[in-house]
Amino acid sequence: MKAVFISGHGDNAVVQIGERPKPARGHGDVLVRVMAASLNRVDLYMRDSGKGITHSLPHILGLDGAGIVEEVGPEEPLLTVGQRVVLHPGIGCGRCEFCQRGAGVLCTGIQYLGEHRDGTLAEFVSLPARNVFPMPASLNFEQAAALGVCHLTAWRMLFGKAQIQPWETVLIFGIGGGVSLAALQLAKLAGCKAIVTSRDAGKLQRALDLGADHAINGSTQDITREVMALTGGRGADVVIENVGQAVWSHALKSLVRGGRIVTCGATSGDQPPADLRRIFIRQLQIFGSTLGDLAELRDLLAFVERSALRPVICATYPMDEVHAALDALEAGSQFGKIAITIGPATPDAQ
Template identity: 65%
Template sequence: MKAAFITGHGGNEVVKIQNYTLPPRAPGEVRVRVHAATLNQVDLYMRNSGAGITHQLPQILGLDASGVVEEVDAADPVLRPGQEVVIHPGVACGRCEYCERGQTVLCTRIQFLGEHRNGTFAQWIHVPATQVFPKPAHLNWAEAAALGVNHLTAWRMLFTKARLQPWETVLVFGVGGGVSLAALQLAKAVGARVIATSRDDGKLERARAQGADHVVNSHSGDVVREVMAYTDGRGADVVFENVGEAVWPLAMRSLGRGGRLVTCGATSGDQPGADLRRIFVRQLQIFGSSLGTLAEFRDMLGFVGRAGLRPVIDREYPLDALHAALDHLESGTQFGKLALRIDGH
């Protein structure tokens, strides 16, 4: 089969697109013919160094995907050949204390597609049947694939961790990125007010078109002042951020009393000031989060189907143009997801 994999670490020269032998399907696994996958920041990280992530070379890239079931155990109670599906990217061990509690995303031996095991940038993939879910019928292949990382991550952050309510205000940093844009869509879908930030006025206008109630240019504007003015001095109930050190002081000062900050990234640095006095005086809560459980994925897919929500796709590339797609992702100019069409679909 054709697949995109890294043979080492560096730049695009280590990313190869050529034939790769698919091993036999094991009992309990599903063979999925991949129609689309999307790019995530971790694809760049794996290409560049993969430091701290146990993996073997060559390594097929890609976390998320949508496609069609080609082969599955006859006794499987849910899946059948020909079914359109999406894939959850985190393969848990099923045996540790966290898995036994249903918190598969906290599994001590979890393996992520495209990181610890071969990923989705390939014509076929074998994954445990527990990772495969029916695709929302209203979505195209690229839109469906986008749900597996960004929307699942945003769902857990907003609703499991921060417990966002429809009457609340959420401040979303860096709205051009996939997970922040997913947060905007999900928060608006439940009726919350959203303040969105970006350093790009064009992205802010597109965020307005997606339903943002108020936007702030974080380069030329004063984020804290704008948040306080918009909320009549009260502050945001929830801050959603995946930037890290560069925005942390603004995030903390933008929270109202009893507010919740939830974070899933630190692209600008991971050692911000703590400001402990503000935390305990205002009784703030800080949550770390990543991806989501199988149950959260199921719930999120159901919500997306009922709400008719459609992930934003910035651009689609054929698999053979992965180098150009990686360059686009690295530029940071995208609004929404960059998708790969696998095998011409």
């Protein structure tokens, strides 16, 4: 099968497009013909070093994906050949205490597609049936692929961790990235007021066009002062952030007393000042979050079926142009997800 894989670590020179063995479907697994995937920062990390992630070379990239069921065993009652599906990229062991309590995303032996095992930038992928979900009819393959990482991550942050309420104000840092945009879409559909930040005026305007209530330019405005002005001196109920050190102080200072901050990344550094006095005096709550459980993806997909949510796809590349797609992701100028078509490009679903 044709795939995108790394033969070493470094720059795009180690990213190959060529033939790899087609995976064999094991008992209880589903073989999926991948139609589309999207890029994530971890694809750059795996290309650059993959340090700390157990993997072998050559290694197929790609964390999320959507496609068509190619093969399924007779023991599987819910999936059929030809069905359009979305993939959950986290393969839990099924035996540890966390898997057994239904918290598979905390599994001590979890393996992720594109990290610990071959990923979705390939014509086929085989994975357990429990990780394969019917695809929302309202989406095309590129849009559906984007749900499995960024929207699932934002879903857990907003509803699983922060447990947002429709009367609350949510402050979202770094609008333009996949998780931040997903958080904006979900928060607005949940009835919340959304304040977004970026250092890019163009991204802020596009976020306003998508429904953000207020936008703050971090390069020309004091974020905390603006948040307080917009909330009558009260502060935001919830902060969603994946930037880390560069914005952490603003994030804490922008919260209302008893407010919640949920973090899922640290692209600008992971050692910010703790500001412990502020945390305990104002009784702030801090949550770490990564991806989401199988049940959370099920709930997200049901929500998509009942709403007008469509992931924002900023650019689509064929598999043969994956080097250009990786360059675009690394530049950080995208507004939304960068999709990779594995099969033919698909029109918007009706």
